[in-house]
Amino acid sequence: MSFTSSATYASLKSAAEGFKNNPKLHLRELCGDSERVAVLATTHESKEGGKMSLDYSRQQIDLPTLDLLFDLATSRSLPQKIKSLASGEVINKTEGRRVGHHWLREGRTGKMGEEVWGVLDRVKEFTDKVRSGAHLGATGKPLTNVVAIGIGGSQLGPEFVNESLRADPVARSAASGRTLRFLANVDPVDYHLTFTDLDPESTLIIIVSKTFTTAETMLNARTAREWLTKGTEGKADVKDVLGKQFIAVSSAVEKAKEFGIMEENVFGFWDWVGGRYSVCSSVGVVPLSLQYSFPVMESFLSGANNIDTHFFNAPLRSNIPVILGLLGVWNSTFMGYETRCLLPYSQALKRLPAHIQQVDMESNGKRVDMEGKELDFQTGEFNFGEPGTNGQHSFYQLLHQGRVAPSDFIGFCRSQSPVSLPSERVANHDELMANFFAQPDALAYGKTEKDCRDEGIKEELIPHKVFPGNRPSSSLLMTHLDAFSIGQLLAVYEHRTAVQGFIWGINSFDQWGVELGKALAGQVRNQIMATRREGASVAGFNASTTNMLESYLKQSKE
Numbered sequence: 001m002s003f004t005s006s007a008t009y010a011s012l013k014s015a016a017e018g019f020k021n022n023p024k025l026h027l028r029e030l031c032g033d034s035e036r037v038a039v040l041a042t043t044h045e046s047k048e049g050g051k052m053s054l055d056y057s058r059q060q061i062d063l064p065t066l067d068l069l070f071d072l073a074t075s076r077s078l079p080q081k082i083k084s085l086a087s088g089e090v091i092n093k094t095e096g097r098r099v100g101h102h103w104l105r106e107g108r109t110g111k112m113g114e115e116v117w118g119v120l121d122r123v124k125e126f127t128d129k130v131r132s133g134a135h136l137g138a139t140g141k142p143l144t145n146v147v148a149i150g151i152g153g154s155q156l157g158p159e160f161v162n163e164s165l166r167a168d169p170v171a172r173s174a175a176s177g178r179t180l181r182f183l184a185n186v187d188p189v190d191y192h193l194t195f196t197d198l199d200p201e202s203t204l205i206i207i208v209s210k211t212f213t214t215a216e217t218m219l220n221a222r223t224a225r226e227w228l229t230k231g232t233e234g235k236a237d238v239k240d241v242l243g244k245q246f247i248a249v250s251s252a253v254e255k256a257k258e259f260g261i262m263e264e265n266v267f268g269f270w271d272w273v274g275g276r277y278s279v280c281s282s283v284g285v286v287p288l289s290l291q292y293s294f295p296v297m298e299s300f301l302s303g304a305n306n307i308d309t310h311f312f313n314a315p316l317r318s319n320i321p322v323i324l325g326l327l328g329v330w331n332s333t334f335m336g337y338e339t340r341c342l343l344p345y346s347q348a349l350k351r352l353p354a355h356i357q358q359v360d361m362e363s364n365g366k367r368v369d370m371e372g373k374e375l376d377f378q379t380g381e382f383n384f385g386e387p388g389t390n391g392q393h394s395f396y397q398l399l400h401q402g403r404v405a406p407s408d409f410i411g412f413c414r415s416q417s418p419v420s421l422p423s424e425r426v427a428n429h430d431e432l433m434a435n436f437f438a439q440p441d442a443l444a445y446g447k448t449e450k451d452c453r454d455e456g457i458k459e460e461l462i463p464h465k466v467f468p469g470n471r472p473s474s475s476l477l478m479t480h481l482d483a484f485s486i487g488q489l490l491a492v493y494e495h496r497t498a499v500q501g502f503i504w505g506i507n508s509f510d511q512w513g514v515e516l517g518k519a520l521a522g523q524v525r526n527q528i529m530a531t532r533r534e535g536a537s538v539a540g541f542n543a544s545t546t547n548m549l550e551s552y553l554k555q556s557k558e
């Protein structure tokens with residue numbers, strides 16, 4: 001039976017209708033029910049990660065709706081689909097692949113332990129040698145700068161983890177004297193900003209590309225190779241420079257070799273690791289171990305594995321990724337909210353929203369079901385976010401008085417870098433967290449006309465100062481942010497995405513939607529080349545593109 005013709009779908013649709021414009025089901029009322037609040041909370045605890053507490057009492061659901069959501073999970077065979085993911089069935093059917101990013105963090109005794117650790121042992125050996133100075137650049141200098149060139153999943157995950165670790169005391173001390181940069185955009189400005197102040201003799205370049213065909217990455221790779229060889233010209237043999245300072249991470253080892261990278265300098269991974277799910281493979285582990293050491297990355301992998309185990313084993317009602325996924329489906333499919341926000345109250349997580357934006361939108365922005373049948377409902381959400389409190393001074397106005405965007409707040413009990421001034425009423429981290437606790441209530445409760453009058457607000461200003469409230473959010477409170485808990489957080493949001501895809505009945509693990517634009521760019525590239533080299537006139541495009549392209553070619557200089 002199709003998703004939208006099931007009885008559970010109909011019940012949830014009518015439950016959602018019941019929540020609209022019903023003052024009795026306003027969050028102000030719901031949040032006052034302490035029995036309900038106790039049910040809409042769960043905690044996952046681990047020795048290394050401490051507590052991860054999820055409170056979703058500020059979601060527009062009552063207990064009967066919650067039961068319906070778990071009925072939906074069962075009727076959509078969620079437990080069986082989670083099992084298929086865990087056991088390695090070919091669930092990415094359009095690409096004929098298994099989906100196994102969770103095997104990357106299972107440890108030596110895991111299902112793919114031998115293969116995974118065959119690579120990880122090489123990564124450890126290589127990164128230890130670079131860090132200790134046993135592996136030097138071609139002119140004999142220590143390789144203290146690393147540039148990782150890659151885009152999309154080959155950059156966003158590693159960049160998020162890098163930012164998250166920068167202020168962690170253990171990682172920070174391991175990174176002392178080292179720099180790690182990422183080059184993603186094919187915009188030459190990004191290349192200049194990345195390389196301009198680096199010394200080629202002390203720089204190691206990593207080309208990170210699953211396919212080793214991505215146009216942007218390949219052009220940046222050729223540009224960086226040129227920078228490296230020019231910068232060391234006359235000081236060392238080119239072959240030696242490339243052999244010691246130019247390495248690759250890819251699942252297309254042959255292609256990397258064709259590009260000129262020596263086999264021993266290629267760190268592989270497997271086709272069962274999707275690009276956006278690849279940060280736990282060499283994609284993340286090579287650059288981040290160079291920066292923070294292999295043991296730090298091992299701890300990150302253990303954190304992700306800790307949540308994999310929770311996801312694969314915990315009952316649905318206390319399973320954090322399952323609950324978050326069901327809430328995502330509830331808010332988008334039934335309540336009709338098209339956007340959602342990820343709001344970490346942690347500067348270290350500033351790139352988490354960008355990473356999860358790709359994980360989620362590239363996975364679940366689909367138009368057909370697993371069998372290729374066109375869907376009669378929308379899947380996926382627009383995801384965006386910024387760290388708090390910065391976002392409060394940017395787009396929260398809209399969240400409070402404009403459109404509704406269900407939000408996930410993420411906060412930590414301990415700061416990575418505590419600051420406390422004796423002259424201040426609270427420590428700086430407490431100030432941050434005061435906002436973490438206040439904003440969800442402001443969104444849920446709002447402020448009524450009566451509240452405004454009681455405050456003595458002038459009558460004509462009252463309409464402007466009313467907050468409707470009833471804006472849903474969840475809060476995730478964790479003990480601390482370190483390599484282990486960063487891994488946990490990553491896995492929570494990876495699995496949330498899978499849960500939503502499973503419920504919707506789509507393939508969350510392919511991404512055909514990125515291909516058309518790439519193909520058209522190829523056609524434009526050929527035209528630009530023909531015009532620049534042979535003066536060919538613009539042909540084969542629609543009137544609008546022809547006009548704009550002619551204007552571009554006239555105004556721009558090569």
Ligand SMILES: O=P(O)(O)OC[C@H]1O[C@](O)(CO)[C@@H](O)[C@@H]1O
Binds near residue numbers: 208211213214276
């Ligand atoms: O690692 P690759 O093969 O260079 O791909 C980079 C990115 O490009 C995409 O294929 C499409 O944009 C992403 O899925 C992927 O993460």
